[in-house]
Amino acid sequence: MTPGLPLWGRRSVSPTRRSARRPLARRRVPRAAALALLMVSATACSADTLDEWSRGGMPVGVTKQADTVQSLWNGSWIAALATGVVVWGLILWSVAFHRKKKHSKEELPPQVRYNLPIEILYTVVPIIMVGVFFFFTARDQDYVNVVSGTPDVKVKVEGFQWSWRFTSEYNGKTAQVVGTPVADYTQGPQLVLPMGKKVEFDLNSPDVIHSFWVPAFLFKRDVIPGVTNKFEIDTLNKPGVYAGRCAELCGVDHSRMLFSVKLVTPAEYDQYIASQAGAQ
Structure with missing residues (x-):
């Protein structure tokens, strides 16, 4: 009994309480480990998931x-x-x-x-x-x-509040696309590029800092007023449409500053650039 406390405030401690907790914990730990292993195994069954793991989520x-x-x-x-x-x-x-250890001395x-x-x-x-x-x-x-200075395609990228202007130069022909703020990247301006080619990007802005980001490039670069930033890529043979966006908070419609990049075959790109140049 605890001295100095009334009977209603005293609490008896069962000598078996601690021993009863230990087996319970021992039963729960293996079950939790087995459940965790099952969840990991279940999420790693598909080839797509394995591919995501190999890329680290990129x-x-x-x-x-x-x-x-x-x-x-x-x-x-x-x-x-x-x-x-x-x-x-x-x-x-x-x-x-x-x-x-139990009953050990208080030693460091x-x-x-x-x-x-x-x-x-x-x-x-x-x-x-x-x-x-x-x-x-x-x-x-x-x-x-x-930046080699000898690209197959040269693209001038102009980021403005709140969309993009892409001016492509290829074989002496020029094509330009101008966008407006959109809610989905498929509705925004589309930059068409040929596969298997070297592409140089020249980036600038007339107003505030933006950032040109195509996640499939695993690369982004700032678009700064008064400064022309450059970078160069070598496109792979992976046709498709890829999302792009501004990665720098630039104002009210920053979240709607979306665009897309479409990779096509060189023959399709020749047709595209000729049709765009002829329409201007």
Whole structure:
């Protein structure tokens, strides 16, 4: 009985209560683990899901540069997961083998604050990891930012509040598309590009900062007033229509600043550019 408390305020503690909780927890943990495994297995059955996992949730790339970005992304995740496994393993190992024992004395575990080899290890290893990340990032960034100056197609991109103007030059012919704010990218201006060609983009804006983003390029670049930003892509043989949007908050109708990019065969592109040039 607890001294100093009235009878109605005293609580008896059953000596079997703790022992009754432990078997219950032991039963629940395996069931929860089995349920988690079942859910993971169920979400990884289709080829589409496996493909999404292999891309790390990134969209399908339609340029050679996108393949480079995807490889860098995958490598970064692999390194991060490997580091996570090591850290989680050390945490679990400490929990399992260095927890406080029953009836143990109130003592600190062995301290390693002055262990020189360990301190060198956790200083040198992160430096090496950062150096490796820096090397591959700098290498791939240099490749993605290359502008040859001899593209097959040159596209002048003008972002304005709140749509886009695309002016394409190909074989001495020019085609222009001007859009208006829309609720769906399929209704916005469409930039048509040929597959298997080198395309240069020159971006500028007459009003505020915008950002030209095509998720399938795995790349975006700011469109800045008074500055002409450039980048170049090599399109792959993946025909289709791909969404594009402004990725920089630029005003009231920013969310409606949508467009699409359509990849077609070179023959179809010849017909398109000739029809657009003739209509002007």
